[in-house]
Amino acid sequence: MTPQSPHYIQSIAPYQGGKPITELAREMGLNVHDIVKLASNENPLGISPKADYAIQEAIHEIARYPDGNAFELRGVVSRKFNVAPDQIVFGNGSNDILELAARTYLTPGDEAIYSQHAFAVYPLVTQAVGAAGVVVPAKNFGHDLSGMLAAIGSKTKVIFIANPNNPTGTLLAKDDLYAFLKQVPAHVLVLLDEAYDEYLPVVHKSEAIGWLREFDNLLISRTFSKAYGLAGLRIGFGLCHPQVADMMNRVRQPFNVNNIAQAAAIASLADEDFVARSYALNQAGMLQLTTGFDALGLSYIPSFANFVSVKLPDATQVNQKLLQKGVIVRPIANYEMPEYLRVSVGLFSENAKFLEVLTEIVRA
Secondary structure: OOOOOOOHHHOOOOOOOOOOHHHHHHHHHHOOHHHHEOOOOOOOOOOOOOHHHHHHHHHHOOOOOOOOHHHHHHHHHHHHHHOOOOEEEEEEEEEEHHHHHHHHHHHOOOOEEEOOOOOOOOOOOOOOOEEEEEEEEEEEEEEHHHHHHHHHHOOOEEEEOOOOOOOOOOOOOOOHHHHHHHHOOOOEEEEEEEEHHHHOHHOOOHHHHHHHHOOOOOOEEEOOOOOOOHEEEHOOOOOOOOOHHHHHHHHOOOOOHHHHHHHHHHHHHHHHHHHHHHHHHHHHHHHHHHHHHHHHHHOOOOOOOEEEEEOOOOOOOOHHHHHOOOOOOOOOOOEEEEEEEEEEEEOHHHHHHHHHHHHHHOOO
């Protein structure tokens, strides 16, 4: 008989990522180079040339442990975002920040609030520590802030909010979000997940970092996996009150961010041209995809991120046919959206192949 884990661990449904290209190639007997992956919201441009160079240099120090406190990167992030060094927590991807927050502020019997159709990791990290998730029904596929306020009870310790939201791409207005924070009790941590902020136009850019001076219970998570293209290196960070950062750093693994990731992140933050090109490509690609959906008479959820969710008559069947043709997108039935497929914005040629295959399927 094997050791028994707690019941709340046994009932966890593991996170399912986008299907790897090599896995599809094996399953369907396809050439790896003929497969288009638009499933995981990765940057189709790859990484910054500056990050590429920094990675090559950092490889020479791979035999040494990384700086557990990320001193150099901490200074760069501090200056870039105008926060104090002791307000920063680094993670093995922003996913690590979500988990650290749960481990630090949730215990069995506590409650965490998150929206219907919100990022799947919120319930995972909540359940993993034995806390209970409180799901607030979505409003037009986005967060219902009034409903979330109403859901706060004596057991509430954490509220998760993604802005823009994944997988719907919806965006909360800054004024509404600020008003929400004003009403949340000070003892409840609000984790504002801004993984896709770099894809927002200037008018919609988050101002939440400036709010840290006012809200001691605000934690903002950011990632290098999306616009910066470092998904494979796993690096993200949280910005918060120094005391919150101190508590999270106490449970953080000592060397959770490797030295290559740190070097690449430093270089990425110095390459604003690359981020600008990534933003421009995303804007053009989003227009390409949505114009294609319009031509096919398909409805979709207007998105502020680097993906868009499109509604299909039989999403499961369409997804299978796409896979057979070497196109990987993301089914989102596990987000209670069985009629939708989430499509990441790719290169022009990748978007074109997807639309060509989709057109064949829909019009067959």
